[in-house]
Amino acid sequence: MTSKSWLKGNLHTHTTNSDGDESPEHVAEWYHDHGYDWLCLSDHNHLTILEGSDAEKARWPLLVRGEEVTSRNAVHVNGYGVTELVEASDSPDVIDAMRENVDRIIAAGGMASINHPNFRWAFDDGAMMQVEGYKFMEIFNGHPDTHNSGGGGKASSIGIWDRLLSRGRQVWGLAVDDSHNYTGEFHVDRSNPGRGWVQVKSASLTQQDILEALSVGEFYASTGVTIGDMVSNTREIKIDIDVETHANGTKAKYTTVFSGSNGTTLYESTSNSPGYKPSRLDRYIRATVYSSRGGRAWTQPVFIDSSK
Ligand SMILES: [Zn+2]
Ligand SMILES: [Zn+2]
Structure with missing residues (x-):
């Protein structure tokens, strides 16, 4: 396998x-x-x-x-x-x-x-x-x-x-x-x-x-942001963030923005496992994960075919 x-x-x-x-x-x-x-x-x-x-x-x-x-x-x-x-x-x-x-x-x-x-x-x-x-x-x-x-x-x-x-x-x-x-x-x-x-x-x-x-x-x-599991398709985008921990035990915090056409914010989450279900009105969706340490991760866009 x-x-x-x-x-x-x-x-x-x-x-x-x-x-x-x-x-x-x-x-x-x-x-x-x-x-x-x-x-x-x-x-x-x-x-x-x-x-x-x-x-x-x-x-x-x-x-x-x-x-x-x-x-x-x-x-x-x-x-x-x-x-x-x-x-x-x-x-x-x-x-x-x-x-x-x-x-x-x-x-x-x-x-x-x-x-x-x-x-x-x-x-x-x-x-x-x-x-x-x-x-x-x-x-x-x-x-x-x-x-x-x-x-x-x-x-x-x-x-x-x-x-x-x-x-x-x-x-x-x-x-x-x-x-x-x-x-x-x-x-x-x-x-x-x-x-x-x-x-x-x-x-x-x-x-x-x-x-x-x-x-x-x-x-x-x-x-600088690490993602563990990720589901990314036209029905669902779900991200499991690998939380960074400093040597002193402090954990980083994250904000994830799901955005669509023209960069408009569709949904914002502070969860370490953020998710979003696209609607037929969305043309594309992509996610940006912002770490409190300054790093980011960008997922690739999912394209929604609204004709279906
Ligand atoms: Zn070069
Ligand atoms: Zn160059």
Whole structure:
């Protein structure tokens, strides 16, 4: 019998094959030592493939192939599971570059994720609505220059996600590190590992099963909240939060917000096992779990077909 369990991974990180400050081997070891089951080494315009002996591989998480297809106009699109190097678009137009990068990733056998929309304030949902074929977008990126929260009239990454979902786009939301700095001081102003990840409900720890589970949204994104069991379908969303306990015995507290079209709050709960039953009037529902320690978890949206 195969029972599916959560497998922790980071989908966006850099090594000395692009602008990271450590070797692929060192980076892989960092993630293994910090409890990650799998990792994507997504260098800029470079397909990093680590080969090693069995003894070396035992010190690395499972490696999932990827590349950050990087155009000069700040359009960065991650390709997951690509079988060959993808050349980045050199179009100066943001929409053209996004389309070309997504299409080339798909042609190389991969799945596309639109990265960090607010990096250099490059684009928002208006541009993303004009591009087809991508499965994911980054809703949290751990790099300090990616402006996840928006402001000054610019939508947050989550706000951009909700606008896409509200207009009928089925896009899964990723939390990632986009880590570059593994040496020296770890600091909020540096791009260090360990800030954003996904937990995937995968049949097994293989690249194929991880990619398959990601493809159908069988995962949640997190910056510090752990979910135990979760039911998520059109009849019910039910979350069992793994309550964090400090060394002194104090337990963290949680608030869960179930939201729908345009990010509207449908229901808020302070239970450690919050749940919500969608109505036929809801178009999509997703949940955000807020920890008193500052971390969050985002479940993937459930889409309600009101025609049924
Ligand atoms: Zn990038
Ligand atoms: Zn990056």
